[in-house]
Amino acid sequence: MASSDTTIPHLRSIEKGKQLVVHGKPSLVLSGQLQNSSLTASEYLNTVWQKLVGSHVNTVLECVTWEEIEPIEGQFSFAKLEEAILEARKDGLHLVLLWCGSFKNGISDATPSWIQKDPKRFPHAKLREVGGALIASDALSLFHGKAPACDARAFAHLMRHLKKAENEPGLLGDSRDRSDAAEERFAQPVPEALLPFLTSDWDQLNVDIQRNLGHFKSQLQPQPRGSAGKKEYPLPLYTNVRLNYVGKSGDSESGSVAGG
Numbered sequence: 001m002a003s004s005d006t007t008i009p010h011l012r013s014i015e016k017g018k019q020l021v022v023h024g025k026p027s028l029v030l031s032g033q034l035q036n037s038s039l040t041a042s043e044y045l046n047t048v049w050q051k052l053v054g055s056h057v058n059t060v061l062e063c064v065t066w067e068e069i070e071p072i073e074g075q076f077s078f079a080k081l082e083e084a085i086l087e088a089r090k091d092g093l094h095l096v097l098l099w100c101g102s103f104k105n106g107i108s109d110a111t112p113s114w115i116q117k118d119p120k121r122f123p124h125a126k127l128r129e130v131g132g133a134l135i136a137s138d139a140l141s142l143f144h145g146k147a148p149a150c151d152a153r154a155f156a157h158l159m160r161h162l163k164k165a166e167n168e169p170g171l172l173g174d175s176r177d178r179s180d181a182a183e184e185r186f187a188q189p190v191p192e193a194l195l196p197f198l199t200s201d202w203d204q205l206n207v208d209i210q211r212n213l214g215h216f217k218s219q220l221q222p223q224p225r226g227s228a229g230k231k232e233y234p235l236p237l238y239t240n241v242r243l244n245y246v247g248k249s250g251d252s253e254s255g256s257v258a259g260g
Helices: 042-054 079-090 146-164 180-186 194-200 207-215 224-232
Strands: 010-014 017-022 031-033 059-065 094-100 124-128 134-140
Touching (some): 042 079, 059 079, 094 146
Parallel strands (some): 031 059, 059 094
Antiparallel strands (some): 010 017
16 A cells, blocks of 8 residues: 655556655665664674675565564563664665564564464464364464454554664464464455455466365455554555465465465
8 A cells, every 4th residue: 555645655656557756756665674683682683783884785584573563561662762763864775674473484583472372362273184183383373353453553563763864574384373363254254345356357367376266165254463663653664474385284286375
């Protein structure tokens, strides 16, 4: 969704697509990405800024983890993020922040400890092993509303802070969540709005998605995170997904993209 505020970075419609506009001018992103935990290690960052400048990139992709900004529920800290922003500005670099909230690398290891220590309040997805047994995964279940709501709240605080100053979701080990709440949603009809979209854009779909649509019957799960963040600061957002791998999954035909 493009922002109506042209004073902040935004996407502008052009004849053959979208164009990123920064400071009122078209911007080409020449980027480098730091490792997933780089933002929390200022000592490491101090050694790489000049290397980034020397490589002639103009943008750096860095992660911001949920556990870093909300270590205690309802209490937020952005000190290390501020350090990174100031360093980037000093060297004339733009930042693209990768939000690692409920997911990071296909699991939920970037969530705060108060999330991880309370599985009753924040249930995990369940995976089906070969033979049919269900096991708890390392990823939160999106079919229980408390975790997505808390994630959205944290992301909104992040966007609000950026105004003053979307990583790798998926599910490894199975094609989808097998928890009771997920199974109930899975049994419901396919959303009406999804069918015409798939029909009209069929040729643009990933071949693995096309191959698996024969048994596709997943209900879209509305995610409040993006809209909550946009309300605070309508920067352009995007989503990247975790690639799948073939392991001991009970459903190894789930394609190249992690399920969920």
